Amino acid sequence: MHDPLNAFALGGDVYLDGAKTGPLAGLTFAAKDVFDVAGYVTGAGNPDWRRLAEPARHTAWAIGTLLESGARLVGKTHTDELTRGIFGDNSHYGTPDNPRAPGHVPGGSSSGSAAAVAGGLASMALGTDTAGSTRVPASFCGVFGLRPTLGSIPMDGVLSQSNTFDTVGLLADDPDILARMGEALLRKKIKDVRPAQVVVLEDALAASDPAVAAAIEAALPRIKDAVAPIVRGRRVSPVPLADWVEHQNAIQGREAWERFGEWINNSNPRFGFEVADNFLRGSKVSNRTLSAARGFRLRARRWVQEALEGNAVLVLPTTPVTAPPVHSPRSVMWEIRHRIVSLTTIAGMAGCPQISLPLCTAGGLPVGLSLIGPRGSDALLLAAAQRIGKA
Template sequence: MHDPLNAFALGGDVYIDGAKTGPLAGLTFAAKDVFDVQGYVTGAGNPDWRRLAEPAKHTAWAVAAMLESGARLVGKTHTDELSKGIFGDNAHYGTPENPRAPGHVPGGSSSGSAAAVAGGLCQLALGTDTAGSTRVPASFCGIWGLRPTLGAISMEATLGQSNTFDTVGLMADDPDHLALMGEVLLRKKVKDVRPAKVVVLEDALEACDAAVVAAFDSVLPRLAEAVAPVTRGTRISPVPLLDWLEHQNAIQGREAWEKYGEWINLNNPRLGFEVADNFLRGSKVSNRTVSAARGFRLRARRWIAEALEGNAVLALPTTPVTAPPLHSPRSVLWEVRSRMVALTAIAGMAGCPQITLPLCTVGGLPLGISLIGPRGGDALLLAAAKRIGKA
């Protein structure tokens, strides 16, 4: 495998031809190394997980659906360890190169998938998204990406970390390919249906760098032309968005520890500092804290439902910054990570679909612009992306 971007995982030489006919015939795809492929070990970005794992007995539903629809699998891609990361740097296997922002991180945890699409190594890619693991790398690498409605695509035979946040993630090199991929995995047609309005989330902009806000404002006329009239002045939350981050971290951290804690205790695996810290903090989340976080999530869902009333979609920058430089100080990245997850938690808390569109750059670096739709509104967002692509 020719891999100039370090996009493909150790043991990721997995080539499987798809069906001869189908909606994805002639297209190639890669799969994040958390999706099982029968006969191959799923490495999950950690050498001890790979060492201890057995070859998969079944192929993940999402991979099988892509193959049955005609797409050809060209490899399994790098991920942050056990999908615990958002910048794409892996302490064991290095960082995939960002082809659209050389010298900058690709974003994670679906880092290799985004790099492979952005670098032209495949046209489609499967990732996962818990707290932004598809949306962030799609934004940083300047490609099209979708976090679908929670539960809309089966996670069967796919290694996640948080059952109430995990989704399969879709990435593509253009909106038409993303829509085709969506039709296959969501099992519904993308019809040209429009929302009534695009609502700008003003409090989301407050978490963003000034240059990101300026770039976002510059594309609003394009959204108004291709999607729907744009309205301003809406705040999604009566509390700071960093409160959303705190509650998502509590639920996600506890669920990740419940999934991996026994394995960690038994095997004392090698883990990068931040990954180990995340698991440790998750192990200490109290029942009372989790209960409060779940109550907050119910309120957050009501706030989002209110903002979506009147057949609206919500607009915001996908990330509050562009891709940070490689080897940025960890203390700098921690602050950036908090602001990023404060934005990605909006759709995550609600279980709503969010599409990221590569519509602008800041200082020559890609920046994604996002639309959030109602639960089950995935096809609405994919149709909007197709219109934007044509415009």
């Protein structure tokens, strides 16, 4: 496999031909190395997980569906360890190159999938998204990325860390290809349905770097022309968005520990510092803290639903920053991670679909502009991306 970007995982030489005919015939796709392929080990970005895992008995539903639709699998891609990262800098296997921002991280945890799409190594790619693992690399690498409505695409055969946040993620460099991919995986046709209004989340803009906020502002006329009238002056949250992060981390961390804790206790695996720290924090989340976080999530869902009233979609920066340079200090990256999750948690807490569109740049680096719709409005967001792309 020719891999100039270090996008493909160790043991990722997995090639499967799709059906001879179908809506995706002639297209290629890559899959994050947390999707099972029968007969192959799912490495999940960690050498000890890979060493101890058995070959998969079945192929993940999402991979099988794309193959049945005519697409060809060209390999499995790098991920942060057990999907527990947001920058794509794996301490064991290195960092995939970011084709649109050389010298900067690609974003994670679906790092290799975004790099493969941005670098032209695949027409589209499968990722996963818990706290931004598809949306962040889409933003940093300047490609289209969809986090679907929670539960809308089966997670069968996918290594999951948090069953109340995890979704399959879709990546492509072309909105029409992303829509065709979405039709196959969501099992519904993309119709040209429009929202009544596009609501700018002022608190999300305020939480972003000035250059990122300015880039989003400059792109709003394009959104108005292709999607719907713009509404200003609304905030999604009566409390600071930073408060959301604490509660998402509690739920996600506890669920990840419940998923992997026994294996960690028995295997004593090698982890990068932040991954080990994330698991340690998750192991210490008390039942009382977990209950409070779940209560907060119910309130957060109501706040998002209220913001979406009136047949609206929400617009915000996908990430409040551009991609940090590779090898940035860990202390700096931790602060950036917190800021990123303060935006990605909005759709995550609500279980809503979010699409990141590569419409902007700041300082020459890609900036994703995102649309969030009500639960079940995935097709509406994909249609909006198609109209914006044509505009």
